[in-house]
Amino acid sequence: MLDTPKGNRLHIALFGRRNAGKSSLINALTNQELAVVSSIPGTTTDPVFKSMEILPLGPVVLIDTAGIDDTGELGALRVKKTLEVLRKTDLAILVLDPEHGVGDYELELKARLAEAKIPVVAVLNKIDVDGRTRLADLEQALGQKILPVSAKTRQGIEELKRELIKAAPSDFEAPYLVGDLVEPGDLAVLVVPIDTAAPKGRLILPQVQVLRDLLDHNAMGLVVKEKELTDALAKIPRPKIVITDSQVFSKVAAATPREVWMTSFSILMARYKGDLLELVRGAKAIKHLKPGDRVLIAEACTHHRQPEDIGKVQIPRWLRQQVGGELDFQWVSGGGFPEDLSPYRLIVHCGACMINRREMLYRIQAAKAAGVPIVNYGVFLAYVHGILDRALEPFPAAKMVWEEGSSR
Numbered sequence: 001m002l003d004t005p006k007g008n009r010l011h012i013a014l015f016g017r018r019n020a021g022k023s024s025l026i027n028a029l030t031n032q033e034l035a036v037v038s039s040i041p042g043t044t045t046d047p048v049f050k051s052m053e054i055l056p057l058g059p060v061v062l063i064d065t066a067g068i069d070d071t072g073e074l075g076a077l078r079v080k081k082t083l084e085v086l087r088k089t090d091l092a093i094l095v096l097d098p099e100h101g102v103g104d105y106e107l108e109l110k111a112r113l114a115e116a117k118i119p120v121v122a123v124l125n126k127i128d129v130d131g132r133t134r135l136a137d138l139e140q141a142l143g144q145k146i147l148p149v150s151a152k153t154r155q156g157i158e159e160l161k162r163e164l165i166k167a168a169p170s171d172f173e174a175p176y177l178v179g180d181l182v183e184p185g186d187l188a189v190l191v192v193p194i195d196t197a198a199p200k201g202r203l204i205l206p207q208v209q210v211l212r213d214l215l216d217h218n219a220m221g222l223v224v225k226e227k228e229l230t231d232a233l234a235k236i237p238r239p240k241i242v243i244t245d246s247q248v249f250s251k252v253a254a255a256t257p258r259e260v261w262m263t264s265f266s267i268l269m270a271r272y273k274g275d276l277l278e279l280v281r282g283a284k285a286i287k288h289l290k291p292g293d294r295v296l297i298a299e300a301c302t303h304h305r306q307p308e309d310i311g312k313v314q315i316p317r318w319l320r321q322q323v324g325g326e327l328d329f330q331w332v333s334g335g336g337f338p339e340d341l342s343p344y345r346l347i348v349h350c351g352a353c354m355i356n357r358r359e360m361l362y363r364i365q366a367a368k369a370a371g372v373p374i375v376n377y378g379v380f381l382a383y384v385h386g387i388l389d390r391a392l393e394p395f396p397a398a399k400m401v402w403e404e405g406s407s408r
Helices: 022-030 072-088 104-115 135-142 157-167 205-216 226-235 246-255 265-273 276-284 310-323 357-369 377-384 396-403
Strands: 010-016 048-054 058-064 091-096 120-124 146-148 187-191 220-224 241-244 261-264 294-299 328-333 346-349 374-376
Touching: 010 022, 010 072, 010 104, 022 048, 022 058, 022 091, 022 157, 072 104, 072 357, 091 104, 091 135, 091 157, 104 120, 104 135, 120 135, 120 157, 135 146, 146 157, 187 205, 187 226, 205 220, 205 265, 220 226, 226 246, 241 246, 241 265, 246 261, 246 265, 246 377, 261 265, 261 377, 265 276, 265 357, 265 374, 265 377, 276 346, 276 357, 276 374, 276 377, 276 396, 294 310, 310 328, 310 346, 310 377, 346 357, 346 377, 357 374, 374 377
Parallel strands: 010 058, 010 091, 091 120, 120 146, 187 220, 187 241, 241 261, 294 328, 294 346, 346 374
Antiparallel strands: 048 058
């Protein structure tokens, strides 16, 4: 709870050939021995994620990847894992070494990064060994500026940090979670159920983030359980907005005056981490499901399943009720997300609090490219409770998408 969540950190991935010095460069950037370093090519196998503070960049996740030139059957799998990192990369460091320079591997990777619209900082490592004699030729071959560095002697590391600051995308996360919906002095009521699924002794991440964003924008937050909401509303001035856990949507909607905005933490996360308009379009597709259709339920984190787990039990039950029959459910969790989405008729995704915005936007875009509707938990739950139109009132563009041709 004291650290910046991983999903809110700038994700910087290092790419390059085996033994180019990617792990050594991570150690130099952080001034710590975080990554295992060896002269043996292929030491790094699966991508390694390190949450760190790099001043003056701030909180980041550094991703160490396997060499893009790895060979053999296992090597091909490692390269595949490396390329999958592109889904969550906000900023890339392309590490060159004097021995290989710029070749097909580097040019193909640069093309992939350009296609994904990921900014790239290129470095020539090991200049303590080979110097800068080939720098101009390498820059011409790569088609961009290359910074000379030495992870061993730390030469050029401070210049690299400055270049990362300049290249870092300003929109790697949405600017506001709730701050643009309130004015200084406004009151927001946060409805937080405490049940068997709630982590003992703390609030869940989206609830903490919403409360912090309210404070950052000089607004006030009152936290209550759903049973105390009616009593709380009778004792306080009219709030600007009521934000609830989506599992108690119906109770909160009934207790909240109609003139007060009401939405959920998960809908706020849908806008903050992804594309709310596309997720609302996904909700409109639910009524077209038929018995036997295949549905993917995707959660970005792993957690201990509760008896009434929302992803494993509640959402499947509501969907069966919607279609009036059995559906073919499949589940993925953590970093896994299918490459082939074509078999699915619907994807129901969690709030994405544990992944970064680029990863969630990738998943939404992949679903859109496959022609598969995607909706997140909050939007879905508002839909099945018949109150999505009300939950979207703070977001006029999303409400317009919902109302276009909607019969609900």
